[in-house]
Amino acid sequence: MRNREDDLTRETALLAHLRTLATHPAARGLADDAALLGDLVLTHDTIVEGVHYLPADPPESVGWKLAAVNLSDLAAKGAEPAGALLSLTVAPAQAGTSSWEERFLDGLHEACTAFGLPLLGGDTVVLPAGAPRVLGLSAFGRATGPVPSRSGGRAGDLLWLISTLGDAAAGLRQLQADPSALGALVEAYRRPRPLLAEGRALAPHASAMMDVSDGLLLDARRLAEASGCGWRIDLAAFPLSPAFRQAVGEDRSARLFAATGGDDYALLGAFPLDFDPRLTLPKDSGATVALVGELTRSGVFALADALGPVPLPERLGYEHD
């Protein structure tokens, strides 16, 4: 039997082992969204059929998403996309099969073109029959200035969030209930938009910055722990989209869903008290910006809303996927 707890324990042990091997300063202790080699920002994401995407997802949106999640890592470091290498597994030929891979490539290419990430090479390998697809992308970007890590936050820094939360998780829930669901939330799940211009504008001012991919509470804890801080976060301050409010609501339970859902690809930054991201973002950004909390000297993670303290949910987000 598959045992999720065992998987997590093994992955945690493996990551600890990996950290003892990745000792080069450019690896940043494997505790960041990306490695930094000279002025080059390097990142890799792998997605697995049935684990990171639904087998029924349109192949174009799987391709788009693979590019977008890598670009989001570059965005969080303020990097300009420079190139990518693709690892493409090809399922064995089946009579009458439509070309999943070609449609996947079209979606990948669409995102690469939209965000200026040239595809430079990679590898294509045939899988044994019945094996799930495993799709990987390494993306490289050029730093455009100082590159914020996760670990530079200081007690007193304010936590700002760029983009709304929960849309993708709500879209996934809609698809799980009805695979033919459509709309803004499904679109947010399938076609996230990396905040490249926003990341470039904010990176030089951030004490610490990362993209929110596994759930805000989990990623905010990672940022705070890397910075040796705790935080106070105001659940009521979370930016929610009109589509999310309509589908899920905006009460405490809806907000906790949004804060732990994952797949947001929002930017979370810690900035000095006197910095206001709203004055620095590109005028045509259109992204929602919200002050959601602050880093604290304590190691405590304190969540609250207008009704008072909110107990931290047991699951803060998606670990190690």
Add this chain to the structure above:
Amino acid sequence: MRNREDDLTRETALLAHLRTLATHPAARGLADDAALLGDLVLTHDTIVEGVHYLPADPPESVGWKLAAVNLSDLAAKGAEPAGALLSLTVAPAQAGTSSWEERFLDGLHEACTAFGLPLLGGDTVVLPAGAPRVLGLSAFGRATGPVPSRSGGRAGDLLWLISTLGDAAAGLRQLQADPSALGALVEAYRRPRPLLAEGRALAPHASAMMDVSDGLLLDARRLAEASGCGWRIDLAAFPLSPAFRQAVGEDRSARLFAATGGDDYALLGAFPLDFDPRLTLPKDSGATVALVGELTRSGVFALADALGPVPLPERLGYEHD
């Protein structure tokens, strides 16, 4: 039923599709071992359990090999290793399982340390139960001078081969007959040594250079076709190791086996008539060097040995793996 011909047709179609997407000059038309972005050489290799390695192979040697095959691509471009990103899939936990992944990482780390390739980051994902492992590595190197492509060869250039041929293929054959086989040939299959110092020394002088990974005849045809040439190759000139001669022989059939076996990670270079690699290689290289043929104006691929012309075998090597 799995149909190898269908797989090849689909992969060829996919690669054609990929070429229409990878139009950036740095992609070199996807017709090279690596992409070249500024002075950065970028390559990616993915290996699949049961396809590129035997499930019974020691995990340490799988890790070593994944690093070595990427390093061999850097060697063929004369690049100095700078860093790597690992895509590691983790098989679901099973009671009593030994840690395959930790042993894999130890072998990878051993090769990375031996050849100066720092592990900088990557991604770790859990697989569905029963799925074969898919392991990927993106490697980056710094060009140390002019970076030879596959396409710069000119009619009249001499074809030189650095390292012996056929050892790995013979080792694989031994393992297929007896999984507990050991010895120099098995070692060549499991732990190839990338010719980094040799590549750096030769790259500035090569009209074209690549590493021989899929079989000499196939890779030499790729180099010639990219250069708009044919070749004459002397089967009798192939360097064979003492272990290979003892296990397989050195007659025409043994030499054809060596020329099509794959997994050699030798270097194949086209050099001007007046260049002799033996005078340029590092004194401590120890690698075998042999003049094996020349590029010709015709588009013909002519193989010969002391007995006369040798018909080209139907299979020149491993396509598209």
